Amino acid sequence: MKIGLIGGSGVYQMDGLNTCEEISADTPYGEPSAPVTRCELDGREIFFLPRHGKKHTIPPHKINYRANISAFRRLGVTRIFSIGAVGGMNENWTPGTIVIPNQIIDMTQGARPGTFFDEGRVMHVDFSQPYCMQMRTVILAQATILGEEAVDGGTYICTNGPRLESAAEIQFYQAIGAHVVGMTAMPEAALAREAEICYAGICIVTNPAAGLKNEHLTATEVIAAMNDASERLRLLLRAILLALHPEHLCTCGNALSKAGI
Ligand code: HPA
Numbered sequence: 001m002k003i004g005l006i007g008g009s010g011v012y013q014m015d016g017l018n019t020c021e022e023i024s025a026d027t028p029y030g031e032p033s034a035p036v037t038r039c040e041l042d043g044r045e046i047f048f049l050p051r052h053g054k055k056h057t058i059p060p061h062k063i064n065y066r067a068n069i070s071a072f073r074r075l076g077v078t079r080i081f082s083i084g085a086v087g088g089m090n091e092n093w094t095p096g097t098i099v100i101p102n103q104i105i106d107m108t109q110g111a112r113p114g115t116f117f118d119e120g121r122v123m124h125v126d127f128s129q130p131y132c133m134q135m136r137t138v139i140l141a142q143a144t145i146l147g148e149e150a151v152d153g154g155t156y157i158c159t160n161g162p163r164l165e166s167a168a169e170i171q172f173y174q175a176i177g178a179h180v181v182g183m184t185a186m187p188e189a190a191l192a193r194e195a196e197i198c199y200a201g202i203c204i205v206t207n208p209a210a211g212l213k214n215e216h217l218t219a220t221e222v223i224a225a226m227n228d229a230s231e232r233l234r235l236l237l238r239a240i241l242l243a244l245h246p247e248h249l250c251t252c253g254n255a256l257s258k259a260g261i
Pocket of ligand 1: 085086088159164181183209
């Protein structure tokens with residue numbers, strides 16, 4: 001079983017895995033954010049990629065999402081867990097709250113290369129359920145076992161960034177049904193679907209979204225909250241990776257079967 005992990009802000013390596021080696025993975029779309037680290041955990045192959053680069057030098061709007069997903073695809077990865085920092089739009093969610101979203105609104109459309117199907121056959125992949133239900137179930141079950149009160153579901157709205165939002169934008173996003181705001185789930189999730197790879201997000205709330213509590217938001221509070229959550233996240237990921245069943249009970253792997261014109 002080959003599992004991909006994409007680390008977000010503050011997550012630049014995966015501790016506690018064995019016999020790691022770096023693999024440089026070139027793709028038709030260029031180089032991914034960093035060399036992929038291949039590790040082993042109880043017979044499973046884990047491939048880790050820090051989304052913003054090893055030293056956090058790539059801003060969200062400049063990430064080569066196609067290269068990242070393509071690299072995983074070429075390595076034979078069939079499931080991707082995507083870790084991301086988000087602003088919370090529910091006032092009760094304190095920094096460190098884990099949200100497992102089930103829906104996405106994309107505010108980056110047109111601003112980032114977002115498909116593998118620019119040329120050749122016209123493909124319209126189904127994205128009604130952007131996240132793999134089987135993976136979400138495993139994440140939530142393991143969170144419960146570990147005593148984590150992870151939030152089951154929510155809509156992730158993806159902005160282009162790199163600036164944070166205005167208070168009015170957050171009010172608008174709340175009004176259209178979003179629950180967390182981040183800058184990286186899209187086009188990552190859609191590309192994973194086009195590559196027929198299962199994909200699930202593990203979002204860490206690092207701050208109340210703009211205008212909800214503090215007068216100002218800082219990037220340092222985002223990184224600090226991610227660092228504070230890192231040990232809980234590591235334990236949760238380990239449990240998830242060990243609990244994953246090799247059999248696929250979802251349809252993500254056949255996403256292209258009825259997508260072509
Ligand atoms: N907005 C957008 N992206 C984010 C935020 C936010 O408030 N916090 C962490 N990533």
